[in-house]
Amino acid sequence: MNKPNTPSIPALRGLLFTVIVCFLFFFFHVPFLHADWAVHIVISEMATTGTNGAKDEFVELYNPTANAIDIGNSASGYKLRYRSVTSGNWASGGLIS
Structure with a gap:
């Protein structure tokens, strides 16, 4: 065999x-x-409508770079805006590190 x-x-x-x-x-x-x-901000999570209705909407931003990124300065190329029925823009001058 x-x-x-x-x-x-x-x-x-x-x-x-x-x-x-x-x-x-x-x-x-x-x-x-x-x-x-990684040279940019990443949207890592978002919810448009949750269990509590329209009041728990969010967007989670993640910065995979080694440097802080200014989201309130249009010179950086990023601008964070919030729009709702009653209000306008997000307060400017925020860093994501």
């Missing part, structure tokens, strides 16, 4: 070594690459 085709011990060690090296590469290098790409 013939033995089934099974990989040898050195082949399994080489495969295990390759898997560990790939895991360590992605574990240690990928987060740093993504941090360099």
